[in-house]
Amino acid sequence: MTEAHSQALSAKLAKNRLYQDCFKYMQSDSLALPTIPDVSVKIRRAINEPNANSNKIARVVQIDPSITARLVKISNSPLYRGRRKIESCPEALTRLGLKAAQDIITAFALKAVFNAKSPVIRRKMQELWAHSSYVAAISAVFAHKTPGFDPDRAMLAGLIHDIGVVPILAYADRQPEILANPTDLAEAVRELRSPIGVQIVRKWDFPSDFEDVIIHAENWHRDSGETASYSDIVMISQLHSFIGKIDIKQMPKLDELPAYKKLAKGNLDADLSINILDQAKDEIEHIRQMLT
Template structure:
């Protein structure tokens, strides 16, 4: 017996085949979720070994020359830069630390998830990657300026905040005739991105607080308590990423948001201004370029 789909919230959704199909497969746990890239799995396994060290981890990382090069490059970036230039993979991992290296390698590897065969969906995936990597770069720099947060973890949080959209695009890629109009995709994303995103976070065994990142990336007036969280970092980063792209009149004022107030009150430097991210735009673009 097939599971009945609840009454759609509007007559529009009742006519949206993409929504109805994705919802049905999501509920039955048959929606094809992306798998975490193999290199990330290998790194996680290697780091959890009792004798894990930088040299052992480097041997695994160096299987992928592209990730190796970017790991060295980010270890020399303003986020992690030390007194001397890093020139080898083991040195980069030593500077970053094993856990940070794992998060960063996962960030670099995740680009492979944002892929499609058909032209229209491939462009949508590229747009999603561009947006997600921009938010990831801002999150990393904002976390770097905020005591108590790790740039690498914030970067990963920023990158996966919209991960729930990937399976929706993936389904549309396999069923190209199902998209009757761009509105169908927008409606489906709006209704299902969070639920599907949480399924992926759990499948990938990511930190549980990343579920809040997925659920509340655009819940602008949410107040989770007195302490700022990675969800707050990603929310403010995403709002900043919209500058120049979205009608400012449709966006909330940043300094009115609980997330911003928490970051400003006790976690950021005293010279904080609402334009702090404008002041470090070169750092943001540097990180963004590495992700691209």
């Protein structure tokens, strides 16, 4: 960015009250951040107990029938399906593993965070959730087909890659007059989604590499080294999510990106990657439905 461009951007942001307010509250650590859903906290606490087992965890999970049903459903999905059909919560937890189940349950519960009162902001929250859940579904499929990655963790990583936008929308929801200029929201999101997102995953005590997922979700040409990471999977998945929605000329070429080359080197089939939306569309749609 040239100095002139930087000065012009600073001048624009100085007039953007939404940006200024959110930046000020973020800097003072007083911006209202979303709270991780209660069911996720209870599951994490139960799983970390010394004598944790599937039956004990199931009793906690079954407090929420909706999450129980979706947990059983995903244990029978192509991502995890075994020789026999799973029909109970303890069986689902045994097949998935307790750590994987924790990530999956957190993903299921996160939709409650994407909510607002005003129709305009509620619609934007719904659009954000639709995008995030689509990226999450593609990330899970990529991880399933790439050695060394867990689909459940990739799904959760994809789901939170834009979590930093939620407090910005929530603030605008409480201050409707602040959105007089439609470009103000886009500018605030562009500048603040990463630092606010990092604050959230630290507050939620998520794995430290999820910070990289948030920071580098759109850093297309980033090369983080020889080993592929969850941030690489989420970034490539996000590019796939734009197919058919954004002019292809505005998108970088997949096979030229360092992240793509690392994933392909890990035996991800090149044709599958390019055509994943067609070849794995049923699998992706299955995960999206469970998330929504």
